[in-house]
Amino acid sequence: MDTETLPATSEHTREKIQDAFAKAWNVIVWNDPVNLMTYVVFVFMKVLAFTREKATRHMLEVHRLGKSIVATETREKAELYYQQIQAHGLIVTLEPE
Numbered sequence: 001m002d003t004e005t006l007p008a009t010s011e012h013t014r015e016k017i018q019d020a021f022a023k024a025w026n027v028i029v030w031n032d033p034v035n036l037m038t039y040v041v042f043v044f045m046k047v048l049a050f051t052r053e054k055a056t057r058h059m060l061e062v063h064r065l066g067k068s069i070v071a072t073e074t075r076e077k078a079e080l081y082y083q084q085i086q087a088h089g090l091i092v093t094l095e096p097e
Helices: 011-021 037-048 052-065 075-087
Strands: 025-030 067-073 091-096
Touching (some): 037 052, 037 067, 037 075, 052 067, 067 075, 075 091
16 A cells, blocks of 8 residues: 655745744724724724723723734734724724734
């Protein structure tokens, strides 16, 4: 009975796998004139599982500085947070760390 072996992974493939699992993407929430501060705290608690204190801290950062990096994650998880936060009506972007 012959056995087959998988081909060796190339360096390029190895790098792509490492990049995919590296926590190298920032989720940034931007200030807007529409949403109430209490609503932003609610969204952070619901989507990001922040405590009320942490959610309030990030909300105040958004309010005072215009933006807050609310998470640094793998690209896949960052995109999930992006979609969920955006679905709640907040302005959010992703950028490489």
